[in-house]
Amino acid sequence: EGEIYSMYTVIQPDMGLESLIQFSGTRDNHVQWIQLLNALDHQPDLPGWPLITPIKVQMLKCQKCSLEFSSPINYRRHVRIHRRSWKVNKEFHNLRGLLAEFWDKCSLEERKQVISFDDVVLKRTPGSSIINALASMLTEPGIWAFPQVYMKAGSKLMDIIQSSIPITSIVSQDLFSILDDASEGTFLCGGAAEFVQNYIFDGEAANSLELKNLVASTCFLFELQLVKAWVADKDAEALRCEKLLVEEEEAARKRQAKLVEKRRQKKIRQKELKVKEQ
DSSP, rough: TTOOOOGTTTOOGGGTTTTTTEEETTOOOOHHHHHHHHHHHHHHSSSTHHHHOOOOOOEOOOOOTTOHHHOOOHHHHHHHHHHHHHHHHHHHHHHHHHHHHHHHHHHHHHHHHEEEETEEHHHHHHHOOOHHHHHHHTTTTGGGGSHHHHHHHHHHHHHTTTSSSSSGGGHHHHHHHHHHTTTTTTTTSOHHHHHHHHHTTOOEEEEESSGGGGGHHHHHHHHHHHHHHHHHHHHHHHHHHEEEEEEEEHHHHHHHHHHHHHHHHHHHHHHHHHHHHH
């Protein structure tokens, strides 16, 4: 009643699914929809199945390699790699390795900064608006129209952002696997998010708040924040190294000055000694 519901509001018991999965809770719990989606996916021969199978979203097919994408944002990013040189693969793996190393050494506070989207804007759209829209989308049965892997990744990203799971327990391998699925294999492809943002989000097809783009947009925001934090860490490290270098140079200058003064005093003493001996 009210905000409390069960799977029977979605599937009628007379379809033979009453023993498949049962739960109740508020509409804020997107995990339950994902669980139901998983259960339905493993029951293709149940009576009434065609009646509850949703219409799938129209996929975008790459004309160069035949890969398909549910999000125009992910599609546009993928297409970009066909226009770049063979160095992309090397650049991709180098950056991925550096970001993985950075994430694994991040403290709790540093990770919280990465998943904070309050001050992030994606082509005039506040990051918080995208996150709120995805959270709302994940409570609706319409998510069944999208590929499961894509929506599961969106759900996992939301769990991380909302701290539903301990963020300190997430290693880079698991995080990047989620980002790979949410980006449909385009995470870090064609260059870091900051450098491809204008190209990817150019035009109406790249509306970050469109339902089919919400998971991709959230993934893109995550990548932006992750790369930004990594760059800031590298800048801070460079400043520390520069400071150490300046300090070492100053110490060397002082040592040299002391040595020169010591030699000067020695010459003075030698000169005074010669004068006394005469």
